[in-house]
Structure formats: structure tokens, C-alpha cells
Amino acid sequence: MRPATYYILASLAGEPLHGYAIAQRAGELSDGAVKxxxxxxxxxxxxxxxxxxxxxxxxxxxxxxxxxxxxxTDDGLHAMAEELASMRSAVAVGEAAIGQFKLGTVL
Amino acid sequence: MRPATYYILASLAGEPLHGYAIAQRAGELSDGAVKxxxxxxxxxxxxxxxxxxxxxxxxxxxxxxxxxxxxxTDDGLHAMAEELASMRSAVAVGEAAIGQFKLGTVL
DNA sequence: GTCTATACATCGTTAGGCGATATATGGTTG
DNA sequence: CAACCATATATCGCCTAACGATGTATAGAC
Structure with a gap:
């Protein structure tokens, strides 16, 4: 799932919104990063x-x-939760990888 | 950056690898999720x-x-770090959004 | 009167992932 | 010994999704 799609779902997790409001909410949630x-x-x-x-x-x-x-929908929430889990794993992997690299350059 | 690209960079953060080994390493890092x-x-x-x-x-x-x-490269590490930051934000947003939803359904 | 915000629709391009196919080597297994 | 599988890289074409551009329309601000 691409960031745009993920943020659309996240915007709708709080309450139903219309299209234009979703785009605005996604911008707010991501602090302007996702347009x-x-x-x-x-x-x-x-x-x-x-x-x-x-x-x-x-x-x-x-x-x-x-x-x-x-x-x-419930399926939408499940999809979002799965994406969340994937990103958590990716973050952990990336942190470990970069940490290992920095250690490698020092030693 | 798509997951495949991200995991390729993460695989290389530890040490230089050849193509085939990168694919294997990415599979290991993601526990089989990324093929x-x-x-x-x-x-x-x-x-x-x-x-x-x-x-x-x-x-x-x-x-x-x-x-x-x-x-x-250094640019590659920077790109990875930026992607990492984006994902951290996305995880935080997703957690807050789902939490808010669950609270909403209970009340 | 023009400009901006609101609100939705659609087209065409581009990036990227992915299956399929190809080529080549060498070990394993029947 | 033949068939198969793991290793290793290369390339083609399809498909999804993002995204800029463009279009339509209303209403308020300046």
C-alpha cells in the first residue's frame, strides 16, 4: 500500500469525511508531508x-x-492494521541496519 | 520508496553484497515477508x-x-534514514487513528 | 471582476514491482 | 547419466498506483 492510500484510510479512521476533507486531513496528519x-x-x-x-x-x-x-470498513481497518505491522517491522529492520553500519564505520 | 527498494538498501547497510545475496538477505531481514x-x-x-x-x-x-x-553510498544511507523517518511518522499516525476509532466504537 | 477555496472528474504519463523467460554453472538425487 | 535444483545475472512486458494537468462548477473575498 502506497503512502497516499494509507493516509486516506488513516484520515477516515476517526470519522467519515468527504473527498476534499480527506485530502486536507491527510495533509494535517502527516504535518504537510503527504499532499x-x-x-x-x-x-x-x-x-x-x-x-x-x-x-x-x-x-x-x-x-x-x-x-x-x-x-x-472493517476490512479497511484490517488492511490498515496490516500495513501498520509491516511498517513497524520495516522500521525495526532499518534501525538495526543503520545502527550496524554506523558501528561498522567506527570500528 | 517501495518496500523492495527499502529492503535492498537495508540489506546493503551491513556490508556489500552481490545481487542474489541481496535478495536472500532481504527475505531474511523481513522474515520471509519481502520476496x-x-x-x-x-x-x-x-x-x-x-x-x-x-x-x-x-x-x-x-x-x-x-x-x-x-x-x-552516503546518499543511500540518507535516503534510507529519510524513509525510516517517514515510516515512523506513518506508524504513529496509524496507531493514533486506530486507537481513536476503537475508542469511538466503544463510546 | 478577478482570485481563491471548495468539490468532484478524467486523462496521460511515469515509476516501480513482478511474472516470465533466457542463459550458464555446478552439485544432488534418482 | 539424466533430470533437477540452487546459484547468478539479464531483459521483456504487464499492471498498479501516484500524480500533474485540465476541466467544470459554486461562492465568498478583495
Whole structure:
């Protein structure tokens, strides 16, 4: 799972959000590091919906603009948890690897 | 950076290795989770070399088979450290998001 | 009146992973 | 001794996903 996809799911773990709000939330969560543009966002949401990781919760019109709210599913939470576990392992491996390298250069 | 690329760098952080050994080491480091096949491996090594994240250290012939050893560069270590930082953040965000979700379902 | 934020849609390009295939050596196993 | 498997690198083509660009539309700010 790519970072954009992961942050979309993470953004939805708190509460259902509409597309545009998801992109903003992802930016906040990552402290500006992850910028999800329209091209990435709607493609990813379609894909995630196809995979059953998110579902459309409801739609509403605010100020003449339509908002389509997405909600994360149980499968979506599981997928996120698995990705989380993979990243934890990768972090541990990377820390050990870099630590070993630094030790190697000193000795 | 995709997992395959990350694990290739991590495999080289300890010591220079030849291609085939990198693939094996990546499998060991990830406890079998990351399987780097030939198609992924040599393409990734070419890319990493183009980007200056690894360099060819030396070559040798063992049992009639050529071994091309790659070494990670300072840039490669920096790239790895950055990826590590990104993943740490992503893990923290994911943990907070899932925690918040579980709390939400209980209340 | 123009600019910016909001909100969704779609196209084309690019990067990267991955299976498949190829080539070659040498040890193992039947 | 033949078939198979591990070692070792190379290359092709497919597919997924990200992403920039572009388009449409509304509404408020300046």
C-alpha cells in the first residue's frame, strides 16, 4: 500500500469525511508531508471502494457543492492494521541496519 | 520508496553484497515477508545506481559464476534514514487513528 | 471582476514491482 | 547419466498506483 492510500484510510479512521476533507486531513496528519491531489484522491477512493476498504456513507449538498462522505470498513481497518505491522517491522529492520553500519564505520 | 527498494538498501547497510545475496538477505531481514525476484532486483539495482544510492563495489567469479557486489553510498544511507523517518511518522499516525476509532466504537 | 477555496472528474504519463523467460554453472538425487 | 535444483545475472512486458494537468462548477473575498 502506497503512502497516499494509507493516509486516506488513516484520515477516515476517526470519522467519515468527504473527498476534499480527506485530502486536507491527510495533509494535517502527516504535518504537510503527504499532499494528496485530486488525481490521486478520487482514483484511490474508487479503488478502495472496489476493494471494500471504504464505502460511501452518504452525500449532502453544502453551499451548492456536493459532498460525498466515505466511511472506512472493517476490512479497511484490517488492511490498515496490516500495513501498520509491516511498517513497524520495516522500521525495526532499518534501525538495526543503520545502527550496524554506523558501528561498522567506527570500528 | 517501495518496500523492495527499502529492503535492498537495508540489506546493503551491513556490508556489500552481490545481487542474489541481496535478495536472500532481504527475505531474511523481513522474515520471509519481502520476496525480491530477479525482475525486481536488477531493475531496482540499476535505478539505485543511477540515483547514486548504491555503487558497484567490485566483481568476482565464484564457481564459474560472476558476482557483482554493490555497496550503499552516503546518499543511500540518507535516503534510507529519510524513509525510516517517514515510516515512523506513518506508524504513529496509524496507531493514533486506530486507537481513536476503537475508542469511538466503544463510546 | 478577478482570485481563491471548495468539490468532484478524467486523462496521460511515469515509476516501480513482478511474472516470465533466457542463459550458464555446478552439485544432488534418482 | 539424466533430470533437477540452487546459484547468478539479464531483459521483456504487464499492471498498479501516484500524480500533474485540465476541466467544470459554486461562492465568498478583495
Amino acid at each position: 494528496i491531489t485530486a488525481g490521486t484522491l478520487y482514483g484511490a477512493l474508487d479503488r478502495l471502494a472496489d476493494q471494500g476498504l471504504v464505502v460511501v456513507d452518504h452525500e449532502e449538498v453544502v453551499n451548492g457543492r456536493n459532498r460525498r462522505y466515505y466511511r472506512i | 525480491i525476484t530477479a525482475g525486481t532486483l536488477y531493475g531496482a539495482l540499476d535505478r539505485l545506481a543511477d540515483q547514486g544510492l548504491v555503487v558497484v563495489d567490485h566483481e568476482e567469479v565464484v564457481n564459474g559464476r560472476n558476482r557483482r557486489y554493490y555497496r550503499i
